[in-house]
Amino acid sequence: MGRKAHISDADLVAAAARVAAKLGPGRTTINAIAREAGVPVGSVYHRVPSRAALLAEVWIAAAQAFAEQFLPALAAAGTREAAADVALVTPRFARANHAAGVVLLAHRRDEFLDEAPEGPRARAARLSSDLQKGLGDAARRLLPNDKRGRERLTVALIGIPYGAVRVFLPQATPPAELDPVIAAAARAALD
Amino acid sequence: MGRKAHISDADLVAAAARVAAKLGPGRTTINAIAREAGVPVGSVYHRVPSRAALLAEVWIAAAQAFAEQFLPALAAAGTREAAADVALVTPRFARANHAAGVVLLAHRRDEFLDEAPEGPRARAARLSSDLQKGLGDAARRLLPNDKRGRERLTVALIGIPYGAVRVFLPQATPPAELDPVIAAAARAALD
DNA sequence: GCCAATATAGAATAATAATTCTAATTCTTA
């Protein structure tokens, strides 16, 4: 079955995520990724077709991990009060997974996806539209009278916690004291 | 006194800001800036010593413009209620100056300043510390009992509006309906 | 009108970084 790989594909994506979190996607070179992962550049190209494709995988992995936390919590929220707690998914995610948090929260999606090949681009689009759909469904349920409900829910449950956490990223991790502040702000934004 | 310049230094920085807002600092090439500004690359280098120096000026110009709005408003706020309205400086700034807003709100400071020469770097540091100082003064005034007052004020007046606005940037401009939501969220974060 | 100063112009060069290519290693299994 051939020689054993030093690292898994997921490890490679994680190494790329750490570099991208630190330097930003624009300065994330294949050399830097290879060094961070501890493999030669040739091995990187053995696994991925291009730098653009790898950067796309970095964003997709981060977004997927976030969506797995966020969407079920959102779907389960039956009241506005409960929905406000969904805003806490973001700080928790940022604490548990610093690099993915920085990728998602401190950089622009476009910079990871602009030059990506079709396949990854489509998967990324699906992730984004899943998120939109989840927010739309929840808005109809929780804010039925608000014509711009989805936008408001997005601001309350994504934008506000995102901004609050970003005050601390990428140098530090958001402190625990932040969570009640985020929850209160999200609640206020929903009323 | 010599030949007249086609564009001013400020115009050049503004052109660089538009490119950086669209592509991100990492992909902001001198060629793209020269094209956007309508001058040849040689002229760019006649005015600035390096790409890194120019990117730094982009960030500094944006931060300066923001600080000129934000700091006086913050200094004038005598009560917590009034302070919450300072949070509206951010959406207003983003509407009035799209490129600077995106530079400041949708990209990382580091990516503009990491390789900057000493001079611009020092000016940028001064801007940042002015902002910190303004927030510290206001926190002592408005949240005297909170040991982490400055952090909380930063979250309420910078982070929250920033995150709310970012839901719309860089494609669109934050709608007017957003302002009361931001104000309410900031108020909640301060209480 | 001529000279010095200041810019424009853009081609030439140098640096950096992506990608390809050729070998050399392991691992599996037959």
Next chain:
DNA sequence: TAAGAATTAGAATTATTATTCTATATTGGC
């Protein structure tokens, strides 16, 4: 244990982009 698959390894090549350099054009003052 030899063959073939999958991978490591990193040197060589190509592409892209920053920077330098050598004219050329304007402008203002004498």
